[in-house]
Amino acid sequence: MALPRFEYLSPGTLDEACALLAEHGADARPMAGGTDLLLRMGRTGRAPSFVVGLRRVPGLADVRFDREHGLSIGALASLATVAAHPDVIRHYPALAQAAAATATVQIRNMGTVAGNLCNASPSADTAPPLLAHGAEVLLHRREGERRLSLSRFFRGPGRNALEPGELLREIHLPPPGERTGSDYQRISQRSQVDIAAASVAARVALDEEGICRSARLALGAVAPTPLLVDEAAALLEGRPITDEQVAAAAALAVRAARPISDVRASAAWRKKVIGVLAARALRAAVEKALAQ
Amino acid sequence: MSQNHRYVGRSLPRLDGPAKVTGRARYAGDLSLPGMLHGKLLRSPVPHARIVNIDVSRAAALPGVKAVITGRDTPGIKYGNWRLMPETQDETPLAIDKVRFIGDEVAAVAALDLDTAEEAVRLIRVEYEELPAVFDVAAALADGAPLVHDEGKLTSNVSLDRKIDYGDLDAAFAAADYVREDRFTLPPVSHAYLEPCACLAEADLEGRITIWTSTQTPYIVQCLLASTLGLRENDVRVVKPFVGGGFGGKMELRPWEFCAAFLARKTGRPVRFALTREEELATGRRRHPMRIRSKVAFRKDGTLLGKEFEVYLDGGAYNSMGPTATFLCGNFGAMLYRYPAYRYRGYHVYTNNPPAGAMRGFGAPQALFAAESQMNIAAAELGIDPIELRLKNAMVEGDEIPGVATVSSCGFVESLEQVAAMTGWKEKKGKLPPGQGIGVGCYSFISGGVFNWFNTQYEFAAVEVEAYDDGTLHLKTMASDIGQGCDTVLRQILAEETGVSIERIRLTAGDTGATPKADLGTWGSRVTLMAGNAVINAVRSIKDQLAGVIAARFDLNVIHEVAFADDRVFAKARPDRGLSFGEAVRMATRANRGRALVGRAGYTPRNKGLVTPAFSFGAQVAEVRVDVETGVVRVEKVTTAHDCGTVVNPMAVEGQLEGSIHMGLGYALCEELKMEGGRTLTSSLLDYKIAAAEDMPPSESICVPTFEAEGPFGAKEAGEGLASPTAPAIADAVHDATGFRAFDLPITPEKILRGMGRLDE
């Protein structure tokens, strides 16, 4: 399928990129890996007049970690880089699992985590683990930068909180903390190269006695946006995580889910398996926390 | 069976392998010619409509566009593979005044580049008057249903039916201790071959056509392209380049082949068409969706008494290969076991869905899913082990299928016994922990058809062999390697037959301008048996002459046998009395006063009943693990014991088996072209779920040794039959693991949970 005509702009700095986006407004789109953007243009036959490539902006592909500040993922860091990053694997395992489970080798080499978020698909694989890990996004424009909790970034299928002229510069995750574990569970009809029909990320932090200090449960593909189950956090925190607690949290996940029926799966099955995945993710997260 | 074969029976790597894995093999879409134009089709966006008007003026005016055609610009001659029954030929290359499915071809453009061609297609304005449409068999057969084809003699949407009756079925049901009736539903699935269809056509200065096209059937394309263009057969040359799979989806004349040739003649420039994957999935041929009702009668000791089998095929908008599927379904419904009485009713029904066609197994995967599932159900209810029940009723050599065929070689009993032994069946069936299961499915298939639906005047397969005095051979055949390996296997057979080393055999294949008439193509698992026999027949006269040369040269007593081995021709009892193959050829040529040494012959099955010269048989066991909380199935192992006669190339047979398991696994668990109002929703390989490499189970297999008298060196088919047993075996294993019995495919996690009563609606 031929792409419709557009002009490719290649700014050398972030501010230049933002200026171009501000200048052309709805006529321009930023591009990271292009694995969503270009395919959509080919499929719909509609393209913005200008595509603003971010490749030439220095430093955007970095992934940095230190115990004090946590993890920063630049806007151009690829899914493959994040999936293979030793600090991500070690301290944010759910994110590494999700990035590794996304798409194919080729797409993971081209596609970025930031693009995955900005695309704002309800089934975006990296969204639930980032939500569970309490990620924030740093949104940049010429006038300055703002920080937004990721849970406030998603606004609906394909819709996010970016303003015209604004770019996601970096994703930031808080330091992992002691005795913390996370896990990602996804289900799809085919074991690989498939969009998740439902997914769950769980993160738990325990204290010396095994009491849950904090917990997060996030769901994918079962609502118009990736979703944090706040009630599950409230339920789990302050006590040991028993089988009953896991079951109760999973039930809350089922309650929070508002899935649709589509070509991939029915709403009824999604609701059923989201509870199963939630329980599995929680148990695995607890195990990883205890192993630390 | 002789064990002294040098080539037959050897796991010879495919001769086309290196070119393919190094990327040097060129497929139709890789070809180009100077001045070539790019073609693009406009397809109907509506399922059923009258064409009121087509305005191509804006498209034609676009710079770079060289021609735009609609159905009205063409001769409008109908075509279809069933030339024997012209009333079934219901397609024109471009719609004339009506479109019948979403994707029906309406117009075509040739332009300097693909972008321009696509843009031009977008500029064509078609005014449609939409008509009521039908999207399933029930709606198509309802009173007052709109007729998909209202131009001919048909008064309903049943385009064709087929009846088979033998034995006294009513008496069988009356005498039975156990009668079971079930209904099965099979979904449309895609061939999903790696190479989407493509072709390149060129017209010479006198208007004759050469077309390079991704096809399984060069001869069929030649004949039908000639007739639709209003040309003579000899005005069209079809060349098959490397083909990236077909599985039945490339065995007809298709509109882009016609349009490429027509536009090449119109513009005087070569024209290439290449389909996108989306076009293939959304509008391409597919395996027939079917509704099957099967009623079977047993005595309580497990003896089969009879069966009634009723099949409705959703054929989509045109007949395509539907008539063959309708016929074969009836045969497959009563294969494998001895049915004293049988009644088949098959109905091929038009709907406004994209047409279904041939697909690996040709009706067998659907019929055998029903028949084999029902066998498993019956076994459970009769309290008989399913393999025991099969053994009790299994066909054996010499069994007659009344009015249809006689079973020649048959290794079915051995296949069942072997697969049971290989898997530890007795210790496992019904005894595995919850969530684990084992199941069985069996198949029989044809080694080519004997029914001449194409109504060819030629032999079904033909071969020419030319011998050179440098000790080489040139093998010419229209038989078409589309990835299944006949380029290798036919050379193995010729090498075995002549003693000439395989690397000394040059092959020209799949070119109607350079190979003898005819070959019906690659389908129905016919090539090894039919073209293989043609090779042996063709080289016989050459061998006779060479034997004569040796006898004369060495003054051999007439009772001497002359042998052909190791690139030599010699007296078998006195190997020193012989010549190199090349020297013998030179002497024969001189003796013939310069006439080149050429052998030419064919093969056509005769006196072989209505279906096939030889049946293959086999049994397969699947072992699965089901996640009973989510319904996700993991197939852990597939074990197969099958009878394909003499195995000419074990590695090639194993390749066919693994490919079949992959397709069968998809058919069982995840593949389905999802439809809504005639629209195919799963039009990308992301949404149309063929199994990933990681989903493939380990496979273990053996070939049961049999010898098929009608086959070359005793060989029969191994290409399609294996597409059938995997789905019923997996379904049976899922039942063993969960208690859920699937009556429709694919067996999604959702259906399993619902079947287990674990899904709140």
Ligand SMILES: Cc1cc2nc3c(=O)[nH]c(=O)nc-3n(C[C@H](O)[C@H](O)[C@H](O)COP(=O)(O)OP(=O)(O)OC[C@H]3O[C@@H](n4cnc5c(N)ncnc54)[C@H](O)[C@@H]3O)c2cc1C
């Ligand atoms: C075959 C295939 C399989 C796939 N499988 C999966 C899967 O399993 N799971 C999954 O989640 N996804 C999947 N995807 C989707 C896609 O690959 C991911 O969403 C990918 O992470 C997108 O990243 P990108 O860099 O390519 O984004 P791009 O295509 O470059 O951009 C995506 C969107 O975000 C915007 N954007 C990009 N960067 C920024 C920025 N820094 N600031 C503001 N806006 C920005 C773009 O304008 C565009 O609208 C698949 C895609 C394909 C083609």
